[in-house]
Amino acid sequence: MTITPFDPGLSAAPTPQPKAPNSWKRYFSFNTDAKVIGIQYIATALIFLLVGGLLAMIMRGELITPEADLVDRTVYNGLYTMHGTIMLFLFMFPVLNGLNNLLIPCMIGAPDMAFPRLNAAAFWLVPVFGVILMASFLVPGGPAASGWWSYPPVSLQNPLGFLINGEALWIVAVALSGVSSIMGAINFVTTILRMRAPGMTLFRMPIFCWTALSAQIIQLIGLPALTGGALMLLFDLVVGTSFYRPEGGGDPVLYQHFFWFYSHPAVYVIILPVFGVFSELFPVYARKPLFGYRFVAMASLVIVALSLVVWVHHMFPSGVPQWMRDLFMVTTMLIAVPTGIKVFAWLATLWGGKLRLNTPMLFALGGLFNFVFAGVTGIMLATVPVDIHVNNTYFVVGHFHYVIYGAATMGVYAAIYHWFPKFTGKMYYEGLGQLHFLLTFIGTNLNFFPMHPLGLMGMPRRVSSYDPEFAFWNVLASLGAFLLGVSIIPFLLNLVSSLVRGKQAPANPWNAIGLEWLLPSPPPAENFEENVPTVISGPYGYGSGLPLVEHQERYPRATDFLATGQA
Amino acid sequence: MTSTPSRPNLPAIAGLVFWIGLLVWFSFWMGQQSFGWLPVQASSAAPLVDGLFSFETAVATFVFAGVVSVMAWVMLFNRAAKYDISDAEPIEGNTKLEIIWTVIPLLLVMGIAYYTIDVNRQIGLIGPMDHVHGDRLASDQQPASGAAVAPQAEIEVIARQWSWEFRYPGAAVSATELHLPLDRRVGLQLRSEDVIHGFYVPAFRLKQQVIPGRSIAFFLTPTREGRYRLRDSEYSGTWFAANQVDVVVQSETDYQDWLRRASRLPLQPGLSDASREYALRQSRTRPSGYATVVPAPPPMVNVPGSNTLPHDG
Structure with missing residues (x-):
């Protein structure tokens, strides 16, 4: 390893000006800086969160009464299909890729991603397929209306018979989303494996990088199955093949296998980086090292391996033989073990700590609470006889919204607040943040808890009307949904007002340990540029007093924390 | 966590035992309540499914309430004092504890799986749900x-x-x-x-x-x-x-x-x-x-x- 001369200008620069087009315009251009792309991803995702949320609120408005009276049934079916599709492919995946782009290079001491142009291309596919998907609202016949699973034969029914129809646009959009995700995954995996700073061994990487690596491996293995399955569906729809058409000798259940082979692991693509966020935040705000770092790191890889062999648990009532039900139930159950390791490790990290309950920590704790609830209902769903009863009911809807909103989205909020000062250079407003947390936490539980009793009582999911005995819990769920809508207001207000007139953020407002906190806020375009630090100890050295890198005193230090008086 | 004190802290152990006892009782009660959350039982499969669900509800209640208890405890009693920016004790792990919390959940879920396969078999005997092409x-x-x-x-x-x-x-x-x-x-x-x-x-x-x-x-x-x-x-x-x-x-x-x-x-x-x-x-x-x-x-x-x-x- 060569010793590079240290440039004192690095830490001296108060607010480093990123190069050339340092204006808002770069966020609308084909920019190859991972930090710009990260913010592009997150901003795009938040816009689509509003769209998807609006659709959800119309749906909950329909479901506040038993009769189908607010919108036509065809419209309702389009709404719920587009809600799921937008939230997964245009909110969740992009927002996580945004975090990956911001965090991975900074955390491992790389100047940028391995393939910056590929990175930019992957991002720009998102608005492209976003527009395609939105355009499907305007084509004759309306948008796709067969659920985000798009099971044939119902997805192949094309009442108007046009070549350009909502379903075809939906398939094209999902396939493009897959291409974009694969491009991103190649980039993230290569960057993590090849571009770490000197001394940053795999077992000195922050857990977020471990979870991102694991999630992106799933993308690389699983996505080709979905993309291939979707293309066959497109052929069935527009050129009259019969891969899945029973009347032509096709098998509709084959599609279910293709779909779930990817789409179950996709849940882990979402939740693993959020586990990473929890693992980063709890040590910072409990002032303790992450408990059992190696177990937590390896648990992610075990989850990857198991996630690829559980997909049939979505198909227990689809007509699969008993041995398959038993086998996939056991593999599904096994996932509880590495997941449990993580939960216990977080609890042990918190235990005896010195907790600081600011907005990111509150979101992380709330996310953990919701995740454990989703975990225990997940075990119920894994057991075949109970699943047979609640499969395709609101119980499942409640379960996965606890995962996707309660845990994952709240984890994303935690991450946004935690790293907001780092990447914008501005402090957010703590009061608005805590109000956002409170409304989100109450809204989430009010919206999604009532779905569990509904499912147990036998209310199917995806219905536009229901029997009157389900009305009580549906009213509560709808109120929760509207509260979640309200909860976005303090969030957006906070983002915009702190960007415009927030206090300047110091390099390390949380007194956190990690390479990204050695950089100025916001970091310069090339991160450490010529002065890549040499890592000499593992992450999360809270309380040990060990420096993370050689010559740590030369980087902006944690004492900034005292100087700015943040408490 | 448990490894550091050399002398057993009797009041703490008594409190913990009392709390766990309370959680066990609560979990058992929730398991009984769970029958009321489901529709009437109108087939031979229903009591089997409900029995399994009741058992799972009890286990789930215990796990969830246990985790939430720990979270509530740390949020109440392990808060940093105002202006205290020092770090806590650097405990990095405990291999014995980590093995315990790997093995116990493994045994637990395999137990549930075993019970479930048995219920599957019984329901299968009463009315097989196998499909045929x-x-x-x-x-x-x-x-x-x-x-x-x-x-x-x-x-x-x-x-x-x-x-x-x-x-x-x-x-x-x-x-x-x-x-x-x-x-x-x-x-x-x-x-x-x-x-x-x-x-x-x-x-x-x-x-x-x-x-x-x-x-x-x-x-x-x-x-x-x-x-x-x-x-x-x-x-x-x-x-x-x-x-x-x-x-x-x-x-x-x-x-x-x-x-x-x-x-x-x-x-x-x-x-x-x-x-x-x-x-x-x-x-x-x-x-x-x-x-x-x-x-x-x-x-x-x-x-x-x-x-x-x-x-x-």
Whole structure:
């Protein structure tokens, strides 16, 4: 390893000006800086969160009464299909890729991603397929209306018979989303494996990088199955093949296998980086090292391996033989073990700590609470006889919204607040943040808890009307949904007002340990540029007093924390 | 955590034991409560499913309440004092503890899996839910469950967009209301004429996708007289939500009586809420909404029955 001369200008620069087009315009251009792309991803995702949320609120408005009276049934079916599709492919995946782009290079001491142009291309596919998907609202016949699973034969029914129809646009959009995700995954995996700073061994990487690596491996293995399955569906729809058409000798259940082979692991693509966020935040705000770092790191890889062999648990009532039900139930159950390791490790990290309950920590704790609830209902769903009863009911809807909103989205909020000062250079407003947390936490539980009793009582999911005995819990769920809508207001207000007139953020407002906190806020375009630090100890050295890198005193230090008086 | 103190802290241990005892009691109570969250039990499978669910509820309550207890404890008692920016004690791990919390959950979930496989087997004996491919069925007319004495399917179930038709070939009866005899194992042959539907009777705790191109043999034993809902559980298009009919479980004599009377009734259009709503939609001068698949005409049946009477589950 060569010793590079240290440039004192690095830490001296108060607010480093990123190069050339340092204006808002770069966020609308084909920019190859991972930090710009990260913010592009997150901003795009938040816009689509509003769209998807609006659709959800119309749906909950329909479901506040038993009769189908607010919108036509065809419209309702389009709404719920587009809600799921937008939230997964245009909110969740992009927002996580945004975090990956911001965090991975900074955390491992790389100047940028391995393939910056590929990175930019992957991002720009998102608005492209976003527009395609939105355009499907305007084509004759309306948008796709067969659920985000798009099971044939119902997805192949094309009442108007046009070549350009909502379903075809939906398939094209999902396939493009897959291409974009694969491009991103190649980039993230290569960057993590090849571009770490000197001394940053795999077992000195922050857990977020471990979870991102694991999630992106799933993308690389699983996505080709979905993309291939979707293309066959497109052929069935527009050129009259019969891969899945029973009347032509096709098998509709084959599609279910293709779909779930990817789409179950996709849940882990979402939740693993959020586990990473929890693992980063709890040590910072409990002032303790992450408990059992190696177990937590390896648990992610075990989850990857198991996630690829559980997909049939979505198909227990689809007509699969008993041995398959038993086998996939056991593999599904096994996932509880590495997941449990993580939960216990977080609890042990918190235990005896010195907790600081600011907005990111509150979101992380709330996310953990919701995740454990989703975990225990997940075990119920894994057991075949109970699943047979609640499969395709609101119980499942409640379960996965606890995962996707309660845990994952709240984890994303935690991450946004935690790293907001780092990447914008501005402090957010703590009061608005805590109000956002409170409304989100109450809204989430009010919206999604009532779905569990509904499912147990036998209310199917995806219905536009229901029997009157389900009305009580549906009213509560709808109120929760509207509260979640309200909860976005303090969030957006906070983002915009702190960007415009927030206090300047110091390099390390949380007194956190990690390479990204050695950089100025916001970091310069090339991160450490010529002065890549040499890592000499593992992450999360809270309380040990060990420096993370050689010559740590030369980087902006944690004492900034005292100087700015943040408490 | 537990490894550091050299002398046992008796009040702490007593408190912990008391709290765990309380959680165990609460979990057990929740397990008992769980039966009330489910519809009435109307098939031989239902008590088995409910028993498993009750057990899982108790375990889930214990795990969830345990985790939340720890979270509540640290949030109450492990807060940093104002202006205290020092770090806590740097405990990086404890291999023994980590092995314990790997092995105990492993044993726990494998225990649940073992219990579940046993329930699966029992439900399978009472009414196998195995499907058979249409071609195999056509060749020998025997469900795949093979050796187990499988009664010949006496009721054909035909799912359409959006109606359910039930044919009783032995009695030359058809209906849009499913009548079943009490306490007798009944074989159903599930078919779909268009897309995938789901045969779901919550009170029976049973569900099966009805897949076009296949004929699926399905067995169940009703155990309680009454009127129950049959809901389409697999999204099937525009009027999916309205694709629900009633199941009437009656004593064997009433059932035979119903069949006899039904066979003498003339054919008439059966129930199809979708057709009714579609006609209404078309009658408007400017139909709202997007294009839709046209509902199949209501099947011609001897007994349309009702899907608006009060139901038990």
